[in-house]
Amino acid sequence: MKRNSFRYLWIGQALANSGDLFYIVGLMAIIHGITGSAMLMAMIPFVTTMARFISGSFAPVLMDKYSLKSLLASSQIGKTAVLFLLLVTYYVLGEQEVTVYAIFGFVFLISFLDGWAVPASHAMLPRLVDAAELTKANSFVALVDQLIQLGGWAVGGLLVVAMGGSNVIWLTFALALAAAVFMKMVEDRHEAAREQKGKAGGSNWSSIQEGWTLIWRQPSLRAIHILYVLETIAGVIWIAAIIYVYVADVLHREEAWWGYINASFFLGLMLGGLFGMRGAGLIDRNIRKFVICSSFGISLMTFGFGVTSVPWLALVFSAGFGIFEQLKSVSLQTTLQRSVSIHLLPKVYAAQSAMVSLVFGLSTLLFGYITDEFGVRATYIIAAMVLFVSGCYALGIRTRLPELGEGPEQVRIGTE
Missing domain, CATH: 1.20.1250.20 (MFS general substrate transporter like domains)
Structure with a gap:
């Protein structure tokens, strides 16, 4: 680093x-x-x-x-x-x-x-x-961003x-x-090899498909991205429009509480990032457990946030969500980076970016409709259920997530 x-x-x-x-x-x-x-x-x-x-x-x-x-x-x-x-x-x-x-x-x-x-x-x-510093590096970058x-x-x-x-x-x-x-x-130490490779052959369409195809055909990548999709669907509950309704209809507090909730959420993300930096070795040795436990933790925090009417408890649940969210994000990010060769990783991230953007946009409309029709509490309870399904899925596919002992040379897809 x-x-x-x-x-x-x-x-x-x-x-x-x-x-x-x-x-x-x-x-x-x-x-x-x-x-x-x-x-x-x-x-x-x-x-x-x-x-x-x-x-x-x-x-x-x-x-x-x-x-x-x-x-x-x-x-x-x-x-x-x-x-x-x-x-x-x-x-x-x-x-x-x-x-x-x-x-x-x-x-x-x-x-x-x-x-x-x-x-x-x-x-x-x-x-x-x-490779041994990936968890620490991902946590540091996430901390700076938060x-x-x-x-x-x-x-x-x-x-x-x-x-x-x-x-x-x-x-x-x-x-x-x-x-x-x-x-x-x-300075990219792999850039020279990339330049020697030259302008890759094949059609543009095959290039666009490559990352999507890799995600679909490889069980470990498919599992990771199903978790990403489920989390993206539920993550819409933290957009400003839904939080604003929650503050007014559930907490019955003034607009300033919108800022307090966001601050506690990002504080939780920062604490999760700090833990990721200090406990990188612990996460590496138990990365499957961290993915599973953080998945259920996010679900529990979301449910608690949605059903409580006590403002200070809402702040606690918001911060708790941020902590578990950051730990899960760092764990999945590190797992993905260890699972794919550096030459194919850009294609996978490109497909992931497009996928998450589309899912987030559609989920925004869906949860906006649910909030209008059934109330904001229903929105958070449904999101908590989606996240619980994500936790159950993570538990079911835990063997597809590589541990640190399975080095990059053993688990990477498309190694050169």
Whole structure:
């Protein structure tokens, strides 16, 4: 974990993630100032999800032609250019309704570029650290991301008040540019072999299918991604719209409690990340048990959160959910990275990104309907049931999850 390239990768990711968060806050402030419409503000995450699904579907074609480092750097450079065009457009058109629709177009382009950067970043990490340090490295990167998420929304809000929405976009532009510089500094020890391989043969369609086919045909990968899908379906309960209803209808508290719940959730994620770093060896030796126990733990926390009307208990359950969620995420991430060769891993992550984006988008609509028709308590109880099924499934397929003793050379799919 002390290698410079790993340091450049996580710093670049941290800058990019901070910029993404700030620009969303800035854009929402601009859209609210122009229209005052909550629905149009909510369109930003929807457009983001759909763009990432489309881009993630076609990412394998680019991964066959270019190195992961090139994709990461070009994504950030492209986002920098699009952010500049967004700012120019805003100043030219001014605060009118057509500006909002232009903003949606730029959001789509930025998210489209993220659609290949996210899987490329995940696939790059195992190339930069030793296999024995994967759990620790994944926990560290997750911890940094959660620190940004925990403080970023508050900092972004303060920046909007102090600087204005458009100036926050300028800050995002600078962060994206800095992220691109750090991504260019990463040295991939496997890149030379990748360049020698050249522009891969075969049709674009076969390239797109490769990751999906691998996930479907390999029992261990199929099992891991069924867990990802189930968790993504239930994870929708933490979007702002549903939490907002929960605070008003179940806790009967003011809007500030929406922020308290989110803060406790991210605090739990951070604690889980810290445990992952300090207890990496323990997780490695018992990775199957951690996946199973955290799956049931998430279900229990979700059920408790949904049925309680006591505000402080809701905070406890929210933090507990975050702890178990982080432990499960790190365990699955490490298992996946150990199960697939580094050359096929980008394709698998690209398929995973597209899959999760599509499932999340559809689940948002489904749980929104359930909340409107049956109440927010029903939403959390159903989500807890889905997560319980996930735990039962994890228990049933535990033998498909490799332990540390089964080294990468024994369990990896598509080893070169």
